Amino acid sequence: MKKTLFDKIWDSHVVESIPNGPDILYIDKHLIHEVTSPQAFNELKERNIPVYRPEQIVATADHNTPTRDQHLPIKDLLSRKQLKELSENCKENNITLYGLGHPYNGIVHVMAPELGITQPGMTIVCGDSHTSTHGAFGTIAFGIGTSQVTQVFASQCLLVEKPKKLRVNVNGKLKNGVLPKDVILYIISKLGTNSGTGYFCEYAGNVFEEMSMEGRMTVCNMSIEMGARGGLIAPDQVTYDYVEGKEFAPKGADFDRLKAHWETLKTDADAEFHQEYIFHAEDIEPMITYGTNPGMGIKLTGAIPVDGTKSDAKALAYMDFKPGETLLDKTVNYIFIGSCTNSRIEDFRVAASYIKGKKKAKNVNALIVPGSRQVAEQIKAEGLQDIFEAAGFTLRQPGCSACLAMNDDKIPEGEYCVSTSNRNFEGRQGPGSRTILASPLTAAATAIAGKISDYTQTLN
Amino acid sequence: MEKYKILTDTAVPLDTENVDTDQIIPARFLKATDKEGFGKNLFRDWRFNKNGQPINDFVLNQNIYSGSILIAGNNFGCGSSREHAAWALKAYGFKAVVSSYFADIFKGNALNNGVLPVQVTPEFLNKLFQAIEKQPREKICIELEAQKISILSNGETENFEIDPYKKTCLLHGYDDIDFLISKLEAIEKFEDERNGIKAVPQVTI
Ligand code: SF4
Numbered sequence: 001m002k003k004t005l006f007d008k009i010w011d012s013h014v015v016e017s018i019p020n021g022p023d024i025l026y027i028d029k030h031l032i033h034e035v036t037s038p039q040a041f042n043e044l045k046e047r048n049i050p051v052y053r054p055e056q057i058v059a060t061a062d063h064n065t066p067t068r069d070q071h072l073p074i075k076d077l078l079s080r081k082q083l084k085e086l087s088e089n090c091k092e093n094n095i096t097l098y099g100l101g102h103p104y105n106g107i108v109h110v111m112a113p114e115l116g117i118t119q120p121g122m123t124i125v126c127g128d129s130h131t132s133t134h135g136a137f138g139t140i141a142f143g144i145g146t147s148q149v150t151q152v153f154a155s156q157c158l159l160v161e162k163p164k165k166l167r168v169n170v171n172g173k174l175k176n177g178v179l180p181k182d183v184i185l186y187i188i189s190k191l192g193t194n195s196g197t198g199y200f201c202e203y204a205g206n207v208f209e210e211m212s213m214e215g216r217m218t219v220c221n222m223s224i225e226m227g228a229r230g231g232l233i234a235p236d237q238v239t240y241d242y243v244e245g246k247e248f249a250p251k252g253a254d255f256d257r258l259k260a261h262w263e264t265l266k267t268d269a270d271a272e273f274h275q276e277y278i279f280h281a282e283d284i285e286p287m288i289t290y291g292t293n294p295g296m297g298i299k300l301t302g303a304i305p306v307d308g309t310k311s312d313a314k315a316l317a318y319m320d321f322k323p324g325e326t327l328l329d330k331t332v333n334y335i336f337i338g339s340c341t342n343s344r345i346e347d348f349r350v351a352a353s354y355i356k357g358k359k360k361a362k363n364v365n366a367l368i369v370p371g372s373r374q375v376a377e378q379i380k381a382e383g384l385q386d387i388f389e390a391a392g393f394t395l396r397q398p399g400c401s402a403c404l405a406m407n408d409d410k411i412p413e414g415e416y417c418v419s420t421s422n423r424n425f426e427g428r429q430g431p432g433s434r435t436i437l438a439s440p441l442t443a444a445a446t447a448i449a450g451k452i453s454d455y456t457q458t459l460n
Numbered sequence: 461m462e463k464y465k466i467l468t469d470t471a472v473p474l475d476t477e478n479v480d481t482d483q484i485i486p487a488r489f490l491k492a493t494d495k496e497g498f499g500k501n502l503f504r505d506w507r508f509n510k511n512g513q514p515i516n517d518f519v520l521n522q523n524i525y526s527g528s529i530l531i532a533g534n535n536f537g538c539g540s541s542r543e544h545a546a547w548a549l550k551a552y553g554f555k556a557v558v559s560s561y562f563a564d565i566f567k568g569n570a571l572n573n574g575v576l577p578v579q580v581t582p583e584f585l586n587k588l589f590q591a592i593e594k595q596p597r598e599k600i601c602i603e604l605e606a607q608k609i610s611i612l613s614n615g616e617t618e619n620f621e622i623d624p625y626k627k628t629c630l631l632h633g634y635d636d637i638d639f640l641i642s643k644l645e646a647i648e649k650f651e652d653e654r655n656g657i658k659a660v661p662q663v664t665i
Contacts, residue, residue: 012654015643015646015647015650016646018625020624020625021623021624021625022623022625024640024643024646024647026647026650026651035490035491035542036543038493038494039493039494039495039543042493042494043637047637049637049641052644052647063490064490064491076491078491078492079491081491081493082491082493085493127541127543128540128541129539129540129541129565143541143565144541144565144568145541145542145543145546145565145568145569145572146543146544146569147543147572147573147635147636148568148572150637151636151637151640154637154640154641155637155640155641155643155644155647156647156651157640157643157647159625159636159639159640161623163564193478193535193538194478194534194535194538194561197535197561197562197563197564198564227535227538227563227564229564229565293478293480293538309477310475310477311476311477311478311533314476404482404487404540405487405488406487406488406490413510423480423482423539423540425480425482425483425539426482426483426505427482427483427486427505431486431505431510432510
């Protein structure tokens with residue numbers, strides 16, 4: 001039978017299929033962090049169950065960590081306790097932890113790929129919905145709840161029903177200034193936030209083939225925002241080049257042997273999908289969101305739709321926007337460049353290239369937060385930090401930061417924030433905050449203008 | 461886990477679509493390291509204003525509604541994978557959530573915690589909202605064994621789907637962990653038979 005990329009990886013990880021029930025799916029890598037693991041460790045302890053394969057687990061601290069003075073003890077006592085428990089739990093169970101201050105520390109979905117922990121053909125899970133990010137490598141990666149974290153601790157497996165398959169094709173030539181973030185915001189705005197429920201989504205077409213690994217990660221990251229369990233892109237030379245030489249990537253003959261296997265991970269011609277969509281690159285423009293879910297997106301210069309539902313009206317009331325209006329010229333006092341969607345080196349290169357030689361608007365408070373220590377070092381090494389500082393921005397230390405505002409990085413009530421993160425839910429960036437999702441370029445341009453503007457006119 | 465029995469109770473109508481897990485339990489309450497106490501912060505920012513005063517418009521603050529069944533708009537539980545959302549619903553006292561659509565991860569989390577996600581057609585969901593609007597004390601009956609949900613006063617009934625494996629677990633109070641541990645031998649065999657996985661070397665600070 002013709003198989004899709006997804007089938008090939010899934011089927012090779014099934015330990016057993018339960019008749020009339022789920023599959024026992026083997027998990028290659030289990031990533032954990034401080035927020036969704038403590039209750040799982042407690043459960044193991046209570047039931048006296050050992051961690052089955054500690055060497056296949058990697059831990060980081062990211063969700064509630066401060067982005068300033070990381071060398072000092074954490075002020076927030078609850079956060080401090082959570083991190084302490086993570087360290088203790090990892091130590092007791094022989095799990096590798098790249099804690100705060102470690103050169104490999106960072107947001108779980110940024111640090112694992114850049115260390116070569118994420119590799120094509122794997123199954124990867126993490127107690128975090130944006131685990132879909134790792135699908136950029138041609139990996140089945142998805143977010144799980146804490147009960148499932150316990151299951152993987154206990155057995156390195158999960159009981160899961162095989163999802164259905166969806167393919168989104170985008171072909172053509174992207175316009176100047178249209179970034180991977182715009183592509184995925186466009187797709188979600190067209191398909192809606194639950195179109196992917198029950199599916200795993202493969203992204204195909206020359207637009208994705210021509211994207212860098214960073215761009216592919218941005219796209220796969222937001223698969224969950226259309227409801228899909230995960231997204232993935234077939235591995236190719238771009239993938240192999242990225243993985244090769246990374247700290248924990250296979251080396252030498254091992255690499256060649258695995259690469260030969262990875263090359264087989266392509267969807268067979270004529271393989272069937274349960275659902276398929278086709279979009280044209282030429283139709284995509286820089287995107288922004290105007291509502292309180294990631295599907296409520298329009299092009300930067302577009303108008304808010306007038307024919308919304310009751311829930312849309314509630315969202316607009318929260319955002320203080322009106323149907324029919326455009327967001328151009330709206331004053332914005334906050335911008336955030338960061339999160340596992342857009343905090344990789346390429347995101348900062350794009351932002352810096354726009355910012356270079358310009359000054360930040362006075363009204364704007366900017367949070368610029370690299371995704372990992374390695375990205376932070378690279379920003380410095382490439383001279384991007386100097387560009388940001390000359391324009392009046394300061395860089396923070398890595399972490400999830402204002403993406404979910406579990407630390408001190410919050411957007412005040414009622415304020416708009418043009419954010420490169422992935423969720424614009426009510427209060428996501430702090431109680432009463434109003435999030436406008438966009439690309440790093442749009443965020444950078446907003447910081448310079450102090451308002452939402454059609455910067456594409458000035459791009460060369 | 462407790463065995464799941466027939467549930468007959470009044471319901472709370474939350475007629476909002478795309479209720480995400482950030483609303484069910486905001487991120488700032490995720491710093492706990494145990495499962496207790498999430499119930500009081502369920503729907504925190506819809507239930508209370510910033511001074512901690514109840515917001516009267518919100519259904520959980522309206523005395524006419526009560527019960528262990530939550531009826532919610534389409535696409536309930538989207539967004540973050542936080543199982544804290546299921547813990548919060550359970551701790552508050554909800555035993556079932558009825559909607560015309562559930563986000564995948566939420567559905568799994570709810571099932572793993574004995575909160576039954578009942579997916580009905582949009583038409584039946586409407587009937588439920590209408591019945592409760594007419595009579596807030598309306599009783600709803602959810603029979604897991606028969607996969608049936610009914611509105612008691614008018615006898616309107618609909619069948620719902622549930623994964624047969626999950627159904628057995630709920631009815632008998634089993635959980636996945638016990639099951640997987642019983643399979644460790646097969647899992648080990650699987651590991652032996654395949655190759656290509658490189659463990660991450662142990663580096664700790
Ligand atoms: S950056 Fe945001 S979305 Fe990504 S892992 Fe952290 S909290 Fe989750």
